[in-house]
Amino acid sequence: MTHAEPPVVEATGIVKRFGPTVALDGARITVRPGETHALVGRNGAGKSTLVSVLTGLQAPDEGTVAFGGRPAPRTSDRDGWRQRVACVYQKSTIIPGLTVAENLFLNRHPRGHGRLISWPGTRRRAQELLATWSVAVDPQTPAGELDVEQRQFVEIARALSFGARFIVLDEPTAQLDAAAINRLFGRIRDLQRQGVTFLFISHHLQEVYEICDMVTVFRDARHIVTAPVADLPRTELVAAMTGEAPAARAEDRTRSLGTGARSALSVRGLRGDTYADVSFRVGAGEIVGLAGAAGSGRTEVAETVVGLRAATAGEVQIAGRRPAAGSVPAALAAGAGFVPQDRHHQGLVPDMSIADNATLSVPRRLGRNGLLSHGRRDQLAERMIENLAIKTPGPELPVSALSGGNQQKVVMARALADDPRLLVLINPTAGVDVRSKEFLLGKVEETADTGTGVLVASDELDDLRLCDRVLVMFQGRVTTEMNRGWHDHDLVAAMEGVDLDA
Secondary structure, X not given: OOOOOOOOEEEEEEEEEXXXXXXXXXXXXXXXXXXXXXXXXXXXXXXXXXXXXXXXXXXXXXXXXXXXXXXXXXXXXXXXXXXXXXEEOOOOOOOOOOEHHHHHOOOOOOEOHHHOEOHHHHHHXXXXXXXXXXXXXXXXXXXXXXXXXHHHHHHXXXXXXXXXXXXXXXXXXXXXXXXXXXXXXXXXXXXXXXXXXXXXXXXXXXXXXXXXXXXXXXXXXXXXXXXXXHHOOHHHHHHHHHOOOOOOOOOOOOOOOOOOOOOOEEEEEEEOOOOOOEEEEEOOOOEEEEEOOOOOOHHHHHHHHOOOOXXXXXXXXXXXXXXXXXXXXXXXXXXXXXXXXXXXXXXXXXXXXXXXXXXXXXXHHOOOOOOOOHHHHHHHHHHHHHHOOOOOOOOOOEHHHOOHHXXXXXXXXXXXXXOOOEEEEEOOOOOOOHHHHHHHHHHHHHHHHOOOEEXXXXXXXXXXXXXXXXXXXXXXXXXXXXXXXXXXXXXXXXXXXXXXXX
């Protein structure tokens, strides 16, 4: 590799806005021939938006992209982009109902006499392509029968068949076991030697040190640093991702915690598809964080606690009661309140009013024998609107007419409507403005002060700062417990599975 050659890709001064949100702010990256170049950053740092710009799916509002020293094609020139760059996404783009050969040459099959598709020619070219790039898959195999690892190799071969020698790998190890990860890394090194360049995106920083030559860090939509991996210690990499905020250490809380025999939540030996042997306790009035990167199992554990999922083994007790597994009504009846991960799909009925959304979980408080009193509903909703400072002309307004922050307040209002003994929150401030975030987190502390136990499952540091303890999950297990006063560096390193002393 020589720097006399032009970069495989160079993006400079990239700005991309989505309404008021600035997703990229003067961002830049330079990837040189033959590298495996890591792109890392916390959620919301701008990685996905940059990939969409580098692959031609989004045009930047400002800035330039060049391949091999030449300007990128117009966004409408899809063939031009395919010849320069391809992305293998975490979610496969292979069509399971077609064979491997049909997927490889979709919409560009070899033609025979009369311009009909030549199936023998398609299979022959597929076999040649797979052999060229050492992909050991039968071209006549239905793609739906491939495992995750095989699908990735087929997608890489398909990208290379267009002429691209620059491949973006988006979380390629997320669904692979250790042996498959080692095989993938071996293939990446083989392809590097054949002149293929990779941009590697991963939540697992340890993998950056195993496979990558260079690393670029994004934070808050901006480029922070680019350096050789060998020259960037783990502590400095994590510092670049988190920033040097003066509030990095959480302030001490003076609120006393409940110490009674009964806990708000007790989880023992919980096991599911994405987690194993999870045990912990949340005391009355205690706020406990459940932290972890994507795929850590934190969300699934929280959803199991409130009955959205059923564990295959283990026990959940809420305020001393053991609700039926996999039953949200049973968890609510036991004393749980719940703010789900996605308010749009799990938390709200958009066409219903604020009043109806806020009181969906407490019909017995609105009337008897299945008959609901609109007067009682509106009285309860108006108290919620005042308590949560929801900006609305009245309770009858459709919840879809509210801002994101006020919609999240409605979800929180419903979670608190029945005075829960346990409040479970998953990413409670995702997609809300700063003032709404501060208000919601203040409401969580206020709720805990009344003796309610709180479980906060999140990877957002601001959500976790108010916690008395944070349990860190990595690859389905609780690996670390940190008391209040943790440092950003230490928590992020634990979430990413990085040993800062290595």
